Amino acid sequence: MPASQTKPLADTLIDTWAQQGRDGFLLSDPQTVAIETAHALDESCGVNFRFRWMPHREVRGDVKELERRGILNAQRDESKLFRDPRDPHQRHCFLCEANIRECHPMERLVPLELAGRAYFAGANFAWIEHDHYTVMSAEHTDQAYSQHALEAMAGLHARTDGRFRVLFNGPGAGASIPWHLHYQITTTPMPIEEMTVGQESAYPTAVQRFVGPERLAAAHAVIDAWLSRDRDNHSMNVLIAGPADDTTIFFFARDQRRAKATNKGLVGGFEVAGDFVLSAPSEEAAFRSATPALARDILNQVRPDGV
Numbered sequence: 599m600p601a602s603q604t605k606p607l608a609d610t611l612i613d614t615w616a617q618q619g620r621d622g623f624l625l626s627d628p629q630t631v632a633i634e635t636a637h638a639l640d641e642s643c644g645v646n647f648r649f650r651w652m653p654h655r656e657v658r659g660d661v662k663e664l665e666r667r668g669i670l671n672a673q674r675d676e677s678k679l680f681r682d683p684r685d686p687h688q689r690h691c692f693l694c695e696a697n698i699r700e701c702h703p704m705e706r707l708v709p710l711e712l713a714g715r716a717y718f719a720g721a722n723f724a725w726i727e728h729d730h731y732t733v734m735s736a737e738h739t740d741q742a743y744s745q746h747a748l749e750a751m752a753g754l755h756a757r758t759d760g761r762f763r764v765l766f767n768g769p770g771a772g773a774s775i776p777w778h779l780h781y782q783i784t785t786t787p788m789p790i791e792e793m794t795v796g797q798e799s800a801y802p803t804a805v806q807r808f809v810g811p812e813r814l815a816a817a818h819a820v821i822d823a824w825l826s827r828d829r830d831n832h833s834m835n836v837l838i839a840g841p842a843d844d845t846t847i848f849f850f851a852r853d854q855r856r857a858k859a860t861n862k863g864l865v866g867g868f869e870v871a872g873d874f875v876l877s878a879p880s881e882e883a884a885f886r887s888a889t890p891a892l893a894r895d896i897l898n899q900v901r902p903d904g905v
């Protein structure tokens with residue numbers, strides 16, 4: 599059997615991501631870039647919040663620089679690119695395979711089958727975490743929560759032997775592309791993983807944790823009930839983490855009317871899990887003054903009413 603068929607999936611993903619750094623596809627080389635990190639231990643819930651200053655990410659919006667580096671194909675044929683008619687800016691879909699192959703020829707897509715459907719994992723060039731991939735469905739279908747999505751996430755976590763964390767951002771809860779189903783994955787631990795069981799009520803935003811053999815069904819029932827209560831406004835984040843034999847599903851109830859926080863902008867799955875990446879010049883002051891109170895303030899602002 600060829601080595602590629604026996605290599606664990608987590609190793610394939612980690613090796614491919616490192617190669618994408620050497621290829622120059624990632625905005626900065628993770629081996630050499632200096633990233634300033636500040637920790638802020640919140641005594642009330644026991645979570646050591648993490649703030650990171652990553653100004654290199656700002657290049658992600660600089661088309662000329664992306665083209666100069668070859669991250670974005672300067673010769674792309676715009677007429678070939680699929681655009682979701684609902685996108686008010688009429689941007690091409692960043693997650694459709696055909697668009698990626700036309701726009702990002704350096705990107706190495708890793709094919710996956712999750713819960714019976716085809717997906718691709720592609721290194722996130724504006725990476726936030728180590729081994730940070732976007733995992734996108736092969737089909738252009740909405741970023742809507744479903745039992746399939748939860749099962750696909752759990753399956754991916756299990757297939758990496760628990761080495762990758764898997765996150766889902768619902769619409770209005772950090773999802774930048776609501777038209778195409780996708781997850782974020784990384785090997786970097788999230789601060790909330792260290793929170794002691796029973797401390798959930800002291801966490802600054804709404805979180806519920808599901809463990810044990812019935813965790814998938816239990817989490818799905820609670821998430822579905824939350825979304826059903828207000829289909830127009832309710833949304834959510836999910837994080838699946840922990841060792842493969844003792845997996846935890848974290849569910850964060852969200853409300854699309856509370857999508858953003860001052861000092862941070864859009865709040866998604868990484869932030870609600872206690873990880874704050876700051877990169878814009880306007881955010882540097884917040885990074886320099888990172889405290890547990892700042893983390894609590896950001897998370898309090900996205901806490902839904904009555905939860």
Ligand SMILES: [Zn+2]
Binds near residue numbers: 692
């Ligand atoms: Zn798409």
